[in-house]
Amino acid sequence: DIQLTQSPSFLSASVGDRITITCRASQGIRTSLAWYQQKPGKAPYLLIYGASTLQSQVPSRFSGRGSGTEFTLTIRSLQPEDFATYYCQQFSSSSQGFTFGPGTKVDLK
Amino acid sequence: QITLKESGPTLVKPTQTLTLTCSLSGFALGSTGVGVGWIRQPPGKALEWLAVIYWDDNKLYNPSLEREVTITQDTSTNQVVLTVTKTHPVDTATYYCARTVTNLKAFDFWGQGLLVTVSS
DSSP states (O other): OOOEEEEOSEEEEOTTOOEEEEEEESSOOTTOEEEEEEOTTSOOEEEEETTTEEOTTOOTTEEEEEETTEEEEEESSOOGGGOSEEEEEEEETTTTEEEEOOOEEEEEO | OOEEEEESOSEEOTTSOEEEEEEEESSOTTSTTEEEEEEEEOTTSOOEEEEEEETTSOEEEOTTOSSOEEEEEETTTTEEEEEEOSOOGGGOEEEEEEEEETTTOSEEEEOOOEEEEEOO
């Protein structure tokens, strides 16, 4: 199975900060990586797929990079509505399916 | 407008079979490339993918699951059903269904989720 790790697990930041979350895969997954935002009591919300493609209507302050085993999600200027938990997710046809990372919680400093 | 909605029991006893239904609108299960998956989230914990079924009836399951899970679809009612057999308290979670498309390799539309508690 392909495993995903995320760092950091928790991140305290202020409005206006630039933050970066890293997701690492245990095997190469090319660019088959997505990022989600989840707020308490709500379903996850797709932000980025294909490692760097912004989903429709997602603000441009979100960006994704990477390929192979290391990926990043950057929020350029943190807004109050961005305080949430972020998950990466991979899909591999060779390993038969999807895997989610453990999550990164972003809260207000 | 694409929507998904989960339904089923909110309380099951250990060892019972859990059956959940995902009702879809705004897209057809039989459309080429479309798939529907189930993902769960125990309280306070991370997301765990369970299974996905595609338009051509191809199914994938999480190989790490300790519980037997089955996913089926009914294109006439536009519903996807997940069954979890021999449930255990660790199966207590919010269960989500979500849409995927083959070239997306991600879940772009999600249901609101259904909290299921496994307890005697």
